[in-house]
Amino acid sequence: xxxxxxxxxxxxxxxxxxxxxxxxxxxxxxxxxxxxxxxxxxxxxxxxxxxxxxxxxxxxxxxxxxxxxxxxxxxxxxxxxxxxxxxxxxxxxxxxxxxxxxxxxxxxxxxxxxxxxxxxxxxxxxxxxxxxxxxxxxxxxxxxxxxxxxxxxxxxxxxxxxxxxxxxxxxxxxxxxxxxxxxxxxxxxxxxxxxxxxxxxxxxxxxxxxxxxxxxxxxxxxxxxx
Amino acid sequence: xxxxxxxxxxxxxxxxxxxxxxxxxxxxxxxxxxxxxxxxxxxxxxxxxxxxxxxxxxxxxxxxxxxxxxxxxxxxxxxxxxxxxxxxxxxxxxxxxxxxxxxxxxxxxxxxxxxxxxxxxxxxxxxxxxxxxxxxxxxxxxxxxxxxxxxxxxxxxxxxxxxxxxxxxxxxxxxxxxxxxxxxxxxxxxxxxxxxxxxxxxxxxxxxxxxxxxxxxxxxxxxxxx
Numbered sequence: 001x002x003x004x005x006x007x008x009x010x011x012x013x014x015x016x017x018x019x020x021x022x023x024x025x026x027x028x029x030x031x032x033x034x035x036x037x038x039x040x041x042x043x044x045x046x047x048x049x050x051x052x053x054x055x056x057x058x059x060x061x062x063x064x065x066x067x068x069x070x071x072x073x074x075x076x077x078x079x080x081x082x083x084x085x086x087x088x089x090x091x092x093x094x095x096x097x098x099x100x101x102x103x104x105x106x107x108x109x110x111x112x113x114x115x116x117x118x119x120x121x122x123x124x125x126x127x128x129x130x131x132x133x134x135x136x137x138x139x140x141x142x143x144x145x146x147x148x149x150x151x152x153x154x155x156x157x158x159x160x161x162x163x164x165x166x167x168x169x170x171x172x173x174x175x176x177x178x179x180x181x182x183x184x185x186x187x188x189x190x191x192x193x194x195x196x197x198x199x200x201x202x203x204x205x206x207x208x209x210x211x212x213x214x215x216x217x218x219x220x221x222x223x224x225x226x
Numbered sequence: 227x228x229x230x231x232x233x234x235x236x237x238x239x240x241x242x243x244x245x246x247x248x249x250x251x252x253x254x255x256x257x258x259x260x261x262x263x264x265x266x267x268x269x270x271x272x273x274x275x276x277x278x279x280x281x282x283x284x285x286x287x288x289x290x291x292x293x294x295x296x297x298x299x300x301x302x303x304x305x306x307x308x309x310x311x312x313x314x315x316x317x318x319x320x321x322x323x324x325x326x327x328x329x330x331x332x333x334x335x336x337x338x339x340x341x342x343x344x345x346x347x348x349x350x351x352x353x354x355x356x357x358x359x360x361x362x363x364x365x366x367x368x369x370x371x372x373x374x375x376x377x378x379x380x381x382x383x384x385x386x387x388x389x390x391x392x393x394x395x396x397x398x399x400x401x402x403x404x405x406x407x408x409x410x411x412x413x414x415x416x417x418x419x420x421x422x423x424x425x426x427x428x429x430x431x432x433x434x435x436x437x438x439x440x441x442x443x444x445x446x447x448x449x450x451x452x
Contacts, residue, residue: 144367
């Protein structure tokens, strides 16, 4: 049986990925990252996901790192979270500099220390246009870097798995539904209220994905924009 | 004037690097990392180095990461710090999985957020034999990964500088002496006592570097091994 270190934010994509890896028979070490994001509710749902799957779970405290990566709406209280459907410009304001490289580097470190066969990340096709660290070129570059950085200490055949890299969010919803993922136990909203706001870019994208997938959306939205 | 984010552990190599970059006219953001290492005294000396050079200084709290990277003598209290001159085997016990990738990824994130021209690291030739993340191939791989991960957000011509990559520790001592680096304000010992132990691998290496460089060693060693 393979051992996989997977990043679980508590969002729809990463929770579906964890369920998918577990269904494929992998033993999981689930890592969540607290970088001071407004949507900390995700972390609670990540813990519940790990619990459901019988996976080891660790919350990695990167608040000290988040505090230095100013300029993103997700960590900087001086930058507004954009409303409405994502445009390139509004999505750009949610970029956290080098975020995926930082989180994956920690996951790779844990994987090497534990002798795991792979790390996994739920980056998906819809992220590509603005997030440069969600592209296939990035996954290839960090996988190469990991093999070089840990030569002699890393498992033979080690991989950085990103199975949703070319998959739409609607298709992730379809796959999650087939795996009976409890979607109500996942979080997308960037605003950080008690329920999904329904208006920010990720809420709009989430609603749309369920519609396109033809899957019933169990999410309670505070308000639904036109 | 260029802006450089440089990692400063408080050790001889990284303090000399910071002095060298400042002498070349760079404005510096100095980053130190607390990953639960036994040699936390380094951090105090890193702060003093930044202060001397008028550089901004941040200690990045990665203790939560260090706690997951078990198996290294530097972070795991169950593994002894090896004594005497480094051998491949004893040096291997001081490997912290993916350490340089994690620290450089944070530094790159800060550099992107701040619009810096480069990040700098003091990895040097003597580290190569056992630490795979101190080799030129690693620096090239992470530089490539950084450019891909942050395309559109990173400065044109961004570099990962590692000017000591092919330089011996004795040569670093020579260069530091020429720059009037106050070597007594640098820390090498891995054991974590009040003074340098004089017996662990880095203490032995430090003494030898001063001897080979023909530079007077101002370090107070608790005990000097044969």
